[in-house]
Amino acid sequence: MVQNNQQAGSVIANIDHIKQANSATIYKVIEKYAPISRVKIAKVSKLAPASVTKITRQLLESGIISETARQASTGGRCAISLAPNSASIYVLAVKIGQKLLSLSRYNLAGEQLSNKQVNIQGEDGEQLIELLISEIDHYINNELHNADKISAISITLSGLINPKQGRVVYTPHYSFKDYPLVEVIEQRFNLPTFIGNHTRSLALAEHYFGATKNCADSILVTIHHGVGSGIIIQGKALLGQNFNIGEIGHIQANPAGKQCHCGNFGCLETEVSDRVILEKVESAIRQGCFTQLEPQDISIDSIYQAAAANDPLCQKIIEDAAVYLGKTVAILINLLNPQKIIIAGKITQAENSLFSTINQCITHQALPDFQKELKIEAAQLNPNSTVAAFALIKQALYEGDLLQKIKI
Ligand SMILES: [Zn+2]
Structure with a gap:
């Protein structure tokens, strides 16, 4: 019985994984070829039309994509095209450096819309987290218009980071160890949050937007x-x-x-x-x-x-x-x-x-x-910029994690 339950659990996990992967594939196709009809999405993604209809409905409901102008298609019927809402979905990308805390707002199209830097002066781990929370809070509540809601947060820092568990295992400049940073930020702001080692995230940023595109x-x-x-x-x-x-x-x-x-x-x-x-x-x-x-x-x-x-x-x-x-x-x-x-x-x-x-x-x-x-x-990108943290959001979109969590 225990074995059957385990098997059932692993089948469900596998189905979830397939759903997430298919959502990510469809999002990437829409981003690359927008505006694109559902029929063309099915053709390019090689997914069944029924899956495309179901997944695009979910993406429309989440607000991450929208329907655009109807285009005439063969056979006299009108096909509705889909496009990502990249320019109007905002995320907050944060870099915790040795002396500077940088916070930038990006839209999902990759444009940096604002940037703020705060000095970090000898804070220990606990004080750093207080500073981080108060700056994110200030940014969200004082520097944004009501309509410019943030949909996700990402943070990069040096050291050994476990992005899967959202933990800072070790970071060279601050005295906290195995700290559940994602849990703390998600509980405080109720927004999907991602973390990563700064250098590895920068390599990803160069791959998405820079010299290794x-x-x-x-x-x-x-x-x-x-x-x-x-x-x-x-x-x-x-x-x-x-x-x-x-x-x-x-x-x-x-x-x-x-x-x-x-x-x-x-x-x-x-x-x-x-x-x-x-x-x-x-x-x-x-x-x-x-x-x-x-x-x-x-x-x-x-x-x-x-x-x-x-x-x-x-x-x-x-x-x-x-x-x-x-x-x-x-x-x-x-x-x-x-x-x-x-x-x-x-x-x-x-x-x-x-x-x-x-x-x-x-x-x-x-x-x-x-x-x-x-x-x-x-390299093409500024190694000290928050673009590395933004790349983590892009990765979460392309791999489906953010598509499941995003609140718009
Ligand atoms: Zn050495």
Whole structure:
């Protein structure tokens, strides 16, 4: 009996999963081909007309799509076309950074309609959540017109995030552990909420709206105070059971290197992060190396700009760092055979020194067949923006999760 119940339960779960997948397929077809009739949706999606009728009725009831002008169709009858209500459905995308909390309102068409930034000053985990809730509350109640209702919230932050359970398992800058962030926000605002690791979500954003739009398989490498990556395989973010794939900053790049905060020696981020590049330039100047930079002007931006303007010291230090990055990128290519690798971060301002060195490493260290179609270039989106959080909403739409929950 217990076994029968289990079987019945798994059949129901499977039916729900199929329904969700079919809804997502139909939504994607409508978004891509709008305005489109139900007959054409059935043809493109290869789903039965009865399923298309049922699912489009549900999508119409939820308000996520609407009927548009009737179009004449063959046979003398009029077909009603359907289109997404993307421009008039609003979501709130939030980025929790180390020092800044950013909140932006987007419509589902991907337009950022407003943006607000709030300083985070040494808050611990509990204070951060209070700040987050009060800012979302303020945004919803004071900065929106009544008609501009928010339909979903998404949040990205650094660290180990479990998007399935909606929990922040660990985040480097704040003292909370295994925190049920989605449950807390959903209870407070009664809106579907999604969370994700910022870098992995940024890779998804580049895939939906940026440099890897037309690639099924791509890797985003981010370089800032640390080094991370987000991997997209067959159009989906690769997260795994433990949600933590892509920590390339801790691959040993230089066995003779400095000790990393993880305990290992010579991790990639001890050779390539912005902080390390800044330290190397400052130390070289102290040792008497020549640079066009004035001592009072030294910053990470001025170093990358000086390298772009052919300053020999800045170029040399970036090229040395890029050798370690190139070595790691070549490993990633051999492991995952991507179509494109994109680099995000201020370091891309020094593109000549950076990309020529990485390309040399790839030529020598990656499998020749894997290099044929491979492209490596700078990311297109601002790595610090809330677009990564918005990508989580788009993912939830494309995978059906949000279609089940959205309130318009
Ligand atoms: Zn490390």
